[in-house]
Amino acid sequence: MINDLLKSKKVVIVCGTGGVGKTTLSAALAIQGARLGKNTLVITMDPAKRLATSLGLDAASDSAQGESALLGDEPLDLTDRLKAIDPTIPGSLHAIMPDTRSSFERFFKTLSPHPEKVDRLIQSPLFESFAKEFSGTNEYMAMKRLYLLNESGRYDLIILDTPPSRNTLGFLDAPKILSRLFEEKLIQWLVIPANKILAVGMRKVMGLLEKLTGSNFMTELMSFAQSLFEVRFAFTENLKRVIALLESKDVGFVLAMNLTPDSWAEIEHFVESVRLHRFRFEGVLINRSIGDLAMSKNPENDPGLDLIQKLQDREKSSMDQIRSKLGDQVLARLPELARDVHSIGDLMRISVAMQGQSKTN
């Protein structure tokens, strides 16, 4: 099932809340892609750099190979590391961790007709908090980068590990939230010189705003709005192209999740949201399941085993519901691991388990 997905799509977007193991699953999907002969890239937006850790790209192993072995803003070729474990792997593996802050600056500069003004804007504390904190910018930059990397034609398969968000829909809703920021009519109110055409009511409101926030903020806000106003067409054009890619049949969305009593509600919500965006829902990846841990036949009156039994019962009712509704859209169900993933070797074992052809135990 996983293989069908990886064979038929050029881009697989892995959504899910924090802590479900999205980054590990994304990396394992990419490795599976390489095992199927694809030139594969995994993009992670995780600020916690989990991908670097799970790929084993850390100080100890990289000092000998210098800067080039660090995961960063340019794709890093990991094919040799993969082939060191299994030389028969026909595809390639690359990973990238885009720097959203600098790419957001770059993005503004390329869009703006006055790059020198952008330099000034970037110094503004308002921009600082915008680039760093505005919900939607990270997601948007991830999409933009995905678009460019896909356009480059260098990869047959791109796996996008979406930025962590408060809920599973964070990634899907980001363009809508950002578009609202660029809503022309509204920015106009802020950009057009105050005394000219502002209606009495609006002038009053602006006066109140200034009273509350101080004049300094109003100046900052106007110049920020001016910059947004200048790049609005370019932004909208960019967004259209990105959305066209996301809507195309080459792109599939999957939901990574852990099993809880709320799982089915989460899936329903996600599926509906993907459908409304006219994207394609391909299935769920269930991670950290303890359902397959065999219990001993004789009851042992052990608190740990009792807890596991209860957790398994809880999982089972949730799993039964999901299976009955999704059928083979349950792409894989992976167990809770007994150790943290630190190597391409362990990621490979996960991709083998994901494929469901053999058990590595």
Place this chain on the structure above:
Amino acid sequence: MSQKISPQNPPSPSPGNHHRALADVLKSRLIFVTGKGGTGKSAVSQAIARHLATQAEVLGSGTKKILWVTFEDPTLPPNGLETIAQGKFYQLQRLNIDSMASFEEYIGLKLGLPALAGLFVGNKVIRYLAKAAPGLHEMVLLGKLWHERNHYDQIVADMPSSGYTVTMIQSTQNFSKLFSGGPLSKDATAMIETFLDPVWTSFLIVSLSEEMPLVESLELSDQLRKILPGTQPGLLVNRIYPALKNLEASLGDPASWESPFAKDAKDFLEKKRILDQVNLRTWQGRQYSKLPYVDPSQGIAEVSKSLAQEIQSQVATP
């Protein structure tokens, strides 16, 4: 297996204990419970609120008002307040803070005239700014909690996950600078002062005994200490599996295991115990508390009651 911290992640967590003990954390008036997603912040924060409330029952000195705060829980009414437990000497309430409702409330407070506030908040540019302005949303959420501080003996907040908690405080700080001079700036500055004062405010970072959450917790602690110098966030490891009663042969170091998968439930529990020990070295030399994995099948309210008892017993015995 040694603990590895990615080199792309400088500065690595500062060594040494900058962490308040749980009993000390629980003394502050505002207790912010944060941590990575999925670590059980909701249950732990609710457990703390329950513990503080029932503690009042034990002490029996006047009626204690405890507030448990959630942020923008879509299943609860915006700014909805309800009593979730009550005793002879305590009242435990839950408030679900919503940013739009709080924004309107706050503007009404600042502008004095309700009609003026209505005109202001209803204005489309203001609505646009309120939604689009980076950080405003976050500051308003914290601002509402801050405004409640004098109405309760103690407030326990179920904060959003790590990065978002930092954003909330960072935004408040940004706005205190951005809005120089205005009344909003004055409030933002006062908020930061409250958060800097350990008598008023404490942070508790909830983690699991897994590598990334443990490392990220220390990074979060450093970030909080950077924004709020002098802060000593408490550390807590949640959901520790009970150890197997009958241990079989020693399994050695996790790196020596053939595969990351466990063979069966017993193997999993035993490996988990070893892994916990290895992983918790990340927090070596620091003060932290542990809470057991409580059967979740009865729901969060029941889990929080069990955890409250556990907290009770831990802070009672020094």
